[in-house]
Amino acid sequence: MIQVSIEVNDKTVTAEVEPRLTLLDFIRDVAGLKGTHAGCEHGVCGACTVLVEGNAIRSCLVLAVQADEQEVISIEGVGGDLGRSGELSIVQDAFCEAHGLQCGYCTPGMVLAAEALLADTPNPTEGDVREAISGNICRCTGYVQIVEAVMLAADRLANRNYKSKPGQPYDQTLG
Amino acid sequence: MKPVNFDYERPRTIDEACELLASNSNARILAGGQSLIPMLSMRLSRPSLLIDIAHIEDLGEIVATDTHIEIGAMVRQAVAKNTIMIQEYIPLLSKALQHVGHPPTRARGTVGGSIAHADPSAEIALIAVTLGAEITYRVGGDDHMFDATEFFIGPMLTVAPPDGCLVKVGFPKTSKICGTGFYEVAPRRSDYALASAAAQINFDSKGAAKTIRVGVGSIGDFPERLDVDNLLKTDLNDESIVATVKTAITEIETVDDLHASAEYRKRVAAHLAVKALQTARDEVREAPVK
Numbered sequence: 001m002i003q004v005s006i007e008v009n010d011k012t013v014t015a016e017v018e019p020r021l022t023l024l025d026f027i028r029d030v031a032g033l034k035g036t037h038a039g040c041e042h043g044v045c046g047a048c049t050v051l052v053e054g055n056a057i058r059s060c061l062v063l064a065v066q067a068d069e070q071e072v073i074s075i076e077g078v079g080g081d082l083g084r085s086g087e088l089s090i091v092q093d094a095f096c097e098a099h100g101l102q103c104g105y106c107t108p109g110m111v112l113a114a115e116a117l118l119a120d121t122p123n124p125t126e127g128d129v130r131e132a133i134s135g136n137i138c139r140c141t142g143y144v145q146i147v148e149a150v151m152l153a154a155d156r157l158a159n160r161n162y163k164s165k166p167g168q169p170y171d172q173t174l175g
Numbered sequence: 176m177k178p179v180n181f182d183y184e185r186p187r188t189i190d191e192a193c194e195l196l197a198s199n200s201n202a203r204i205l206a207g208g209q210s211l212i213p214m215l216s217m218r219l220s221r222p223s224l225l226i227d228i229a230h231i232e233d234l235g236e237i238v239a240t241d242t243h244i245e246i247g248a249m250v251r252q253a254v255a256k257n258t259i260m261i262q263e264y265i266p267l268l269s270k271a272l273q274h275v276g277h278p279p280t281r282a283r284g285t286v287g288g289s290i291a292h293a294d295p296s297a298e299i300a301l302i303a304v305t306l307g308a309e310i311t312y313r314v315g316g317d318d319h320m321f322d323a324t325e326f327f328i329g330p331m332l333t334v335a336p337p338d339g340c341l342v343k344v345g346f347p348k349t350s351k352i353c354g355t356g357f358y359e360v361a362p363r364r365s366d367y368a369l370a371s372a373a374a375q376i377n378f379d380s381k382g383a384a385k386t387i388r389v390g391v392g393s394i395g396d397f398p399e400r401l402d403v404d405n406l407l408k409t410d411l412n413d414e415s416i417v418a419t420v421k422t423a424i425t426e427i428e429t430v431d432d433l434h435a436s437a438e439y440r441k442r443v444a445a446h447l448a449v450k451a452l453q454t455a456r457d458e459v460r461e462a463p464v465k
Contacts, residue, residue, distance in 0.1 A: 002183060019183035019225065020215070041176030042213040046279065055253070055282035060176075061212045062283065065183050066205075066227060113279065134364045135277025 004068040008033065009077030017064050024048045026064035027074055035075040035108050039137075046136030049109035050074045056116035058135075075108035078115060090160075091115050091153040100149030102140035109136050114150045124154055178215035182224045189233065189313050189340060192226050197315070197338040199224045204340060206249060209276065209284035210292045234287075234342070237261065243309065243345035248287035252299075253278070255286050264348040267306065267375045270357040271298040277365050287341045290323075293333045295430075296367045296393035298359070300327060304398040305373045305390030308346045312339035327397035350377035350385060356454030358447040359393070362434065368393040369435045372447035376411075376455045384411060389420070389448050394429045394440035401448060402426070411456045420448045 005014040006026065013031045027036045027050065036059060039047030043061040050059045051073040059072075073082075080087035091114050094100070101107045110133055117124060117132035124132070129150045130143075138146060186192040196202050202224035205211060214220040228234055234249035237258055244264050246255060255261055256272040268286075275281060275289070275298050289299040290310060303310070303323035310321040314336045323344075326333050335341070349355075359371035371392040379385045387406050392398035401423035409415040424445045429437040 018180055020178040020180050022212075022216075042216045043209065043280065046277070049279055052282075056279045057282050058279050060216070061209055061280070063183075063205075063208070063212070063225075065185075066208065066229065116278070131364070132278055135279050 002065050004064050006031075006064065006067050006069070007071045009073055010082045019063060019065050021064045022060050023050070023052070023062040023064050023067045023072070024059035026067070027059060027072065030064075031074075033074050033076050037105055037108055039105070039109075044137070045106070045109075046113065046133075047106050047109045049112045049136065051112055051116060054116070054119065056113045056132075073112070075111060078111060089115070090156050091118065091150070094153035094156065095146075095149045098145050098149035098152050100141065100146045106136055106138045106140075110138065110146055114153065117150070118154055118157055122154070122158055124150070126151065129154075176216045178212075179218060179221045181215075181222050183227065184224065185227050185230050187230060189228075189231055189342060190316060192228055192231065193313050193315065193338070193340050195224065195226050196340055200337075202226055204228055204291070206288035206291075207251060207284040208288075209280045210288065210294065228340070238343075239264070239348075240345070243347055245343045245345040246286045247343050248285065248341045250286050252276070252281040252284045252286060252289070256281065265302075265306070265346045266349065266353070267355040267357060267373055268299070268302045268346060270355060271302045271373060274298050274357070274359055274361075274365060274368070274371075287344055290326075290344055291333070291335065291341050293327050293329075293331050293397065294367075295330045295395065295397055296369075296371070297398075298357075298368070298371060298392070301371055301373055301390050301392035301398040302357075303344065303346070304392075304400055305388050306346055306375065307388070308344050310335075310344050311342045312336060313342050314339040318342065324400060329396045332397075349375065350379070352378040352380070352382070352459055354378075354455035354458035354460075356451030356458075358450050358454075360443050360447065370394050370440050370443040370447055372444055372451045374448065374451035374455045376452070376459070378459055382459070387452075389423075389452060391424070391427060391444040391448055394437075394444045395427055396430060399427055403452075406452075411452075413453065416449055416452050416456075420445050420452070424448070 001016040008031045037047040039045035048059040077083045078089045203222040205225045205227045234247040236247045238245045262269045308323040356374045359368040361368045374389045377386045389401040429441045431437045
């Protein structure tokens with residue numbers, strides 16, 4: 001057993017874990033946040049995508065011991081004030097509005113992949129969006145509305161006067 | 176989809192990592208983990224010890240020497256893709272990196288890890304073979320260098336010493352005037368390719384082709400270079416490119432599998448190699464004169 005200390009959505013979670021525990025299982029079972037979905041558990045589907053140090057990564061392909069002392073943002077921390085305000089992020093809101101989901105199983109991964117894209121690329125092309133979600137499988141939507149949702153979110157973020165950052169309050173208007 | 180249990184070590188120096196590797200015959204090096212962790216999850220690999228090299232500082236460096244760009248074993252693919260020095264001096268690698276996995280796997284996966292893993296369809300291994308990269312392993316305190324063209328011997332098989340730890344991969348810098356091309360065919364974007372091809376033409380200052388390198392991947396057990404030296408005697412017209420590639424590709428052994436027949440792979444690889452050569456040629460010929 002190895003002691004790890006991982007900052008999940010701004011809250012430090014410390015636990016003794018087996019080295020084989022994936023970050024996915026750490027988030028779900030140790031931190032108790034079930035919004036990160038386990039799909040294939042071997043890096044094909046992208047359902048378990050979270051942000052580690054700001055990069056979208058597959059949490060089933062990272063061991064908890066590798067993420068020791070690092071910052072993780074899961075779907076619960078994407079909304080305003082790292083999820084505490086109860087308000088959706090611009091990306092989440094756009095997914096609702098554009099009907100970017102049906103069953104919703106892939107959605108947490110899609111939202112985080114989109115958040116990572118928009119944090120680096122404020123004005124993405126449709127090609128950029130498709131590239132960003134190319135590792136995320138959705139079996140319902142056919143992707144068209146997901147791409148629309150991300151483009152809508154990009155458009156809204158472009159018309160705001162601050163840079164996108166997951167976890168920022170929805171109604172924040174910085175100068 | 177849960178790995179068997181194993182021990183985990185986090186060495187601080189490359190020599191410490193080598194000692195750990197030598198102390199346990201069933202130990203594996205963990206770099207980015209984007210190939211190893213799926214294998215652990217599916218229990219295709221059952222190591223008793225994982226040695227995480229992410230905390231060895233020297234391994235994260237990209238260094239330019241007079242002739243090469245040396246990429247440390249822990250340099251992530253996303254970092255390599257965004258490094259201007261690599262875009263400038265190894266443009267072929269930059270082009271290939273866009274096809275490697277997806278953004279989330281590139282954020283974790285390493286250039287060196289892809290080479291050590293030696294997947295037959297790996298783009299990075301193809302570029303290493305095409306350009307004749309130098310692969311450095313640390314074994315028992317000494318550095319041993321391997322030529323990429325002789326490094327890969329089968330699917331997931333290399334001549335790397337079992338108790339050696341990959342330190343860096345040196346890719347030769349291009350000449351001042353150089354054209355490159357990279358193409359692959361995959362069932363979906365960034366998926367395992369069914370066939371891939373890379374080409375680089377180095378020109379001398381007068382605009383004549385000095386060296387021509389072409390490699391094909393994903394069609395056999397490991398990436399291989401095509402012998403296209405005949406092209407140096409030509410003016411790189413389409414007919415001679417097609418004829419030379421057609422002859423050269425007959426030497427390459429291709430494999431059948433569930434996804435594509437050997438014959439299909441060979442045909443597609445030849446087509447991609449021609450396209451890659453044409454792109455490399457046109458990049459220079461059609462570029463505005465500076």
